[in-house]
Amino acid sequence: MRIGLVGVIAAWAVPVATHLVGFDVVLPVLVWVGTASLLRAGRTLLDRLMIAFAVLSGGVSLAALLFSVWPWGLEPVPVAGTALTTLVLIAVITGRRPKLPARIDPSDVVLAGASILAAVLVLRPLAPSPTAALKVLALGEDAARHFGIYDNIYRTGGLLAFHQSEMAVPLQSGFATYPQGAHFTFVLVNNFVHSGSSYGTPLTRLHNFALLYGLTLALSIACVMWAARWVGGQRLRGWAFLPVAAIVTGFLFFGDGIPIFTHGFVSEIAAFGPFALLIAVLARPLSDPREQIVTAAALLCTVSMTYYLFLLSTSVVVVIWAIGYRRHLLRYWRWTLGAILVGGPVALFAPLINLRQANSVTQLTRDGGVQPMNVVLLTVLLAAVLLGLVIRRTARSSPAWRMMLVWVVTSVAYAAALFAATTGGATRYYYEKSLHELLMVLLVGAGATVMLVPGAIRAPKRRRQRWLAGLAPSAVAAAALLVGAIFFGGPTGHGFRYPPNGRSWGESYARDLNNFVAPAKAIVATYDKLPHNDGYVTVLYVNGRYDALTTYNGTLWLSVLYNNHGRAWRDTLWVLPTPTKSQAELEQFIRDSPDPVRFVTNAPLVSAAVAHVRQTDPSVRVEVVPITYP
Template identity: 85%
Template sequence: MTTPVFKEGEQASPKPADHEARPHADRVPGRDQTRLEPTERGWLQPVRFGLVGVAAAWVVPVATHQVGLDVLLPVLVWVGTASLLRAGRTLIDRLVIAFAVLSGVVSLASLLFSVWPWGLEPVPVAGTALTTLVLVAVVTGRRPRLPARIDPSDVVLAGVSALAAVLLLRPLASGPTSALKVLALGEDAARHFGIYDNIYRNGGLLAFHQSEMAVPLQAGFATYPQGAHVTFALINNFVHSSSSYGTSLTHLHNFALLYALSLALSIACVMWAARWVGGQRLRGWLFLPVAAIVTGFLFFGDGIPIFTHGFVSEVAVFGPFALLIAMLSRPLSDPREQIVTAAALLCTVSMTYYLFLLSTSVAVVIWAIGYRRQLLRHWRWALGAILVGGPVALFAPLVNLRQASSVEQLTREGGVEPMNGLLLTGLLAAVLAGLVGRRTARRSPAWRMMLVWVATNVAYAAALFVATIGHPTRYYYEKSLHELLLVLLVGAGATVLLAQEAIRVPKRRGRRWLAGLAPSAIAAVVLLVGAIFFAGPTAANTGFRHPPNGRSWGESYVRDLNNFADPANAIVTTYNRAPDSDGYVTVLYVNGRYDAMTSYNGTLWLSVLYNNHGRAWRVTLWLLPTPTKSQAELEQFIRDSPHPVRFVTNAPLVSQAVERVRQTDPGIRVEVVPITYP
């Protein structure tokens, strides 16, 4: 007789103290958390609370806006949401679960922001959010309450996340040039910035402004999934207490900083997800090796090339996707909160990067079958989640239906750094050993569900591998390996627990705390040192994008060894000399170091800075496969261009071609701006 994926109250061992296999690790003994707290006696007190709360929900945003401190409002909404939830044993747990709920709320609210008259203005957005929290408190009878408990693993999680944020921000922090030194050669980053900048300019999702996007964006990008971009724009408005500030270079710098923070947040979410799935046994110093594994792969290993290649939506979805894996593997104690949180995360994944839904949908169906009793018991909540979350989750694939429905899209080529297959294979073997080799894992509903996630994503990657045979880059196959990596990192706790069982640490009275810290700390240090030396590309020094001297990706990033200052300086210098396109299509055409990528990527970046990428994207294609053109090719390009052309160049050949064209067509609009380039 088969056992369902997980069953309410099932335990992995007869020891009641072992919470590893309990599906609700956040349940507090002796308290029924599945019941909402009773409302205050009488009807007057809730009404009074509601009126005062709604008034404060609007007074506070108006006040912070007047003094330029709107940046406090997202924190207030986040903490307020956490205070009305009841799942989670520690403060970090509660805050992470609140983030998961809010991510889905932003996905839903972005549709509202796109059609109401205030766009992403801080005051109406925050006022509406705080009012919603007050109404939820009145209807449910819950009052703000946060757990005070802090676990040693919370300190590790917060510390590692903060350190990752600092290290990721450091190479980008000084200004637009420093940001472009890291991102200039990631052409996807340029297109993502164009989407973000136009969401900022229009105050909502670009699917509602498609007719206005013909000039700013290349066709098709107005309907690209924009969950990350609208979130960045919203946070940016709160930080600056305004929806109008600065130049395009200022917007670019802020976008780069938010992008780096999104990777740090994703690292934090993956670490938390691994701990949540591991249950009580990972809530302590045993979490140290897990944090080291996650950080080793996502910071020192393949996470950095994903970041520098400019895969903005993918980096932003890593965190919500990891949280979805964790909460479907080990559900929250309150089924209603579980249903709401799972629906919110599904909406976030879809609105941010719906490619991850292809394999996720299989795991979600299996989870729903195993969780069917709770779903049926709380059918009103399940129905509400479907009626509200369903349209939100379908929005991005439907508005992008031409691309989403194309099977050929999954076999398209593109620039992507191949994963370190050796490390990924080793991690897969280690996680499978932990999931299959331990009796408690085989009996645990949470670990069995993790095995479902691993099997589903291995099958998905294998299918794309077969589908992309004969394609040189296997773009989406590599993306499927990124997804598999996240699943394995969330399940990394199984490997650590297997090693802990194999190497028993003797417990001595009075030294139990130290006995747990020392071996975990040693293992974490060994793993991180190994990542620094071995988490780089499999074939070192085979490309100018690779870390020098066989270093890891993360070390090269922190030491700023793999930056591209020449292209970045050329882009910023060009923009500063001519901050307005004046109707021209600008072509950065240089001879010198990195000339091929500078001309192509530089022209691309300038088009999004000038907000005319819809006109200029064909010019970037003309520069490929090499920017070195003959005089005849240059003359033909100038004559055939449907738009006036401005060349920014250090090549005398361009000036000669322009003069030849002017002799035969004196009225043609073409300019040559000289530039110094190494």
């Protein structure tokens, strides 16, 4: 009892102390390590940290509901104090004392090294400034809307579903109830980094958002690699993991992961990691059934709060897993019941609060802006994984690999169903999203491809031998796979948004070739030049390089930076499908607009239209601000 009291006091004293010196950034790490120290699953330190991350992700999903309604918002001290107190109470109730494994495997080194390298490569183009971030993100219109959600969670201090009446002006209708697990976590992390919930301008917050988004992609790559290793079990320990790591990074950095990132699919990128971890723990459950139940429930909550589209097919696999795991679920029925009573409402929150969209069949058949995947590479990966799962006796006799086969078959069936339902769309938006989900499943099961090579996964029993055994052939195979990804990981088509060097997405991104500097500079220059809260809706209307992209995406980005997208979204759509409008169309738009309009433009036609409207109706509030544009 005395230890618990001391622990609770320390749980609040530490956050207060770090806050006084402005070093709250250490608190999330302390909570993460503390969670890991109370778990017992996992052979290595990295295993334990990954499982702790899975549990914490669900904890944040649950806490998001609490933090959105309590009086302290997302202030670091009460958030960290509550989290650390919870860990102390768990330790007292369970009788567990902090303990971490010291074991490190060669595959841990591979995973950590590849993840750090991915983080460096992803962050490098984003890091210098808000303009640098925008030149990457300006391509994807979705990134602007996600930033709008993030920035308003920062302003309100909680999930926007609890502040819908305040969101009429800042956000387009429907976005206040969009799944916000990723956005909420970004704000929470930023508050710890800045030791407070009040910092920066919209442009600096945009830069922070972009950096966290980049780190999320790197974290997702790490989670997928770990999930692939966990499913492979002992057979993928040691250097045999190298080719698997190369496959994961090849697809997610050099291949289709980068266009998913640059198109601004923030929630999807954030869901990749927890989704991969969920695949892994359902395929190969943790050694302690109680920890398995808690971890699986936590990851289901995280996926639902972040991107519940992935739950449509996942629910089938969860039911199959629950049937196979029923003895443990019944034996530990109190834990099962607790997971249902606590995790159920959290997992249902995002779909239910967004029921109008979530319950719409037409939503799954709508078209949208998405980069078609390289189906040739995806088919090759699918064939290799299926061969490994079906041909090798080792896979057929393993419960983990049999469960992976269930995941693959279910994901293929889901993608096929969406393909059949969306034949009218040119890009089949949600069909492509189902292929993203299938890709995650195949990458987690990528260890099955290694099983096709006889003798490649016979890890020595002695630890010292394992550090050297198979290093040379595994390194050669990994290098060959990465070189192949660099040369063949690009798109199957051509266009101004594609890698200009004709190779992979990742190479183009790392070399900062496929960026949009002109739109980014125009957006930042406009934002810096004009007043922010004077009631005007700003339309960035330019003629020149990337004029269509700049006019549409630029107007969209300005509306979220000015925090008036709820009013401006109709003006943003008006510029489509092309910024080349007639003078009569421009004049009609000015007269019909319910809000005063400010054109930032280099087009003489716009100035002529504004001048004519002013002559015929002097009461119309409209302005023209000249801009220099390439």
